[in-house]
Amino acid sequence: MSTINVKVAAVEEVTPLIKHFRLESEDGADLPPFSGGSHIVVTMDAEGRTYRNPYSLMGSPSDTRAYHISVRRQESSRGGSVFMHERVQVGMRLKITHPVNLFSLSKLAHKHILIAGGIGITPFMSQIEDLKAVDADYELHYAFRSYEQAAFVNELEEKCEGKLYCYADSQNERIDLTELLRHQPLGTHVYVCGPSPMVVAVLETARNLGWPENNIHHEEFSAPPVGEPFKVQLARSGIEVEVPAEMSMLEAIEEAGVAADSLCRGGVCGRCELTVLETDGGIQHHDHYLSDSEKVSCRSIMPCVSRTKGKRLVVDL
């Protein structure tokens, strides 16, 4: 994965639970442009543990001076969001991936219905910029607990010019999904980002009303190309290689100076296939090359994308 080094240029408390971070490139150069709905993965080094969390970019895609992300503190987890809230300060350096978009707007939609719940508002903030740039027809439906806890409402009201509809749970306001999705013109696309019950409700309602599958979108993040660390023993070379959490098995083997074959480095070409001689925990297959039965047999692994769930793996290399 190619990464970008950024520094934290500003931190703002938007609500008691949500912080907004402005990230600029370390060397002051412009950041790569991106499309609305894109996310980055932020790497956090927290004493001995590495967190990799995806966050939507919520700034304007045409502003390449800085990236903007917002992080809601997740009380239940001791993961990355707590680190972002408690440890990340102005001036700190972070590593991020290039933007990836797995929640892109359909360019041929006649109308866009955007449905956000809580912090799920963030991808829509960059999408609205793209929609406005081409003068597209859209509505943004934004549900949150209460006005006190809702982020960016004023900013959105200004940007959306009458196309924003807010629903505060504290005032018993709810989105009537059936009503909303029933009367839309042909060629309308619906996009949802929010807590999973909301996502499920939107998907189900749209499907039940007969919406085409291709017109229903929910936010997805790229799976981090990482996992737990493990050791791999190269039987023919007679050496053992440590595969750290943030490296692919192929990269770790290469770094150890062993020549391993590869081509696509993305689990489709088949070139890097290795025969598995021993494993204590099975294989996490992430490739599209091996057939289902080959995957189940665990006799082969594609080290460019796949890993073991165990501590030890012996391959014929």
Next chain:
Amino acid sequence: MQLNFNDESFRDDYSYKNSPEAIKRFPFPFSEDHYMYSVNIEPHAKGAKGSVYEYTFDVDEHYVSECLDKSVTLEQDPGRYAALPHMMTAQWDFLELAMTAMANDYPEYFTLTKNGNVWTWKNRPLEIIDTFTFGDATTLPYEPFEYMGRQMQGDFVLLDQRDGTLYADAGIVTSQADWSLAFNTGMSWQEWHGPVPKVTELGVLDRALKYLLNLQVANPVRRLNWTMTINPRLDTSPENYPLWAIDRKKVNDETVGDLVNLRVELQTLFRLPRSNAIVFGIRCYLASLKDIATYPRWAKRLHRVQKDLHPDLIEYKGMTTYHRYVIDWLAQFDDGEVLEYGAHPE
């Protein structure tokens, strides 16, 4: 690096020629004695100095004549350029990618100066200087994709990603191996690949598509594809079929070494940042069988690949009429020596 650009033609008198350096860097596509379709995609990483992979977009001795040939084809048939309206952001993405890479890699030929949104582009080999406003198509003589596509070797298709597949929604296509842009515009991955034999049972296209849907901005990829063309002709389009297909009949034992060209496409794929579209670049390299035979290793390899090529591929690539002359001619070079893996020349 200073290139001398050839003064040559890709039609009528076919004066196209490869220098010894051009032959040496020819992207010979066969690493093994056998060929079948596969997902031969790899990162488009910077390659060895002087190789066709050294830079993002390779500019070689044919640059000026090839751009001229492209403008002739476009003039005769403006339908070789097409762009659906929703691809305008992708057009600017393309222009930016191309100008930035070319100015960076070939500063002696190309210069890009930015003053906010006002950009000045200098192309010395083609004697072009234009100042325009990035994002405002009225400030360029053509749409941004066509403007830049005319100043680059090879064909380009812009693909929109939606409905879990890719759609060819814009293209500038003047050097294609017998497929039609007019026919394919707006088609999906599965539709335009429909005529290709064998690939369904091999599962090649499904895997390649999954990979491309995940293509990321900073990590372009490439692959090689190949066919054969009679005469060094770039425009072997279905639209002009009567102009070139007839030449296949001119191949015989005497003419085969000169007339038959190995046609290799260096295909590159880039994710574009603002539009989330993908550029598919198809750069065509031509070398006659005589050029190829400069390196006996290549002649031997090519002989073996052709000898056991699957009949469906011979048919699909349009080589049926003259294929046996190719094999017979190449046989004189093949002494049976065992060749190690790799496509490099001696």
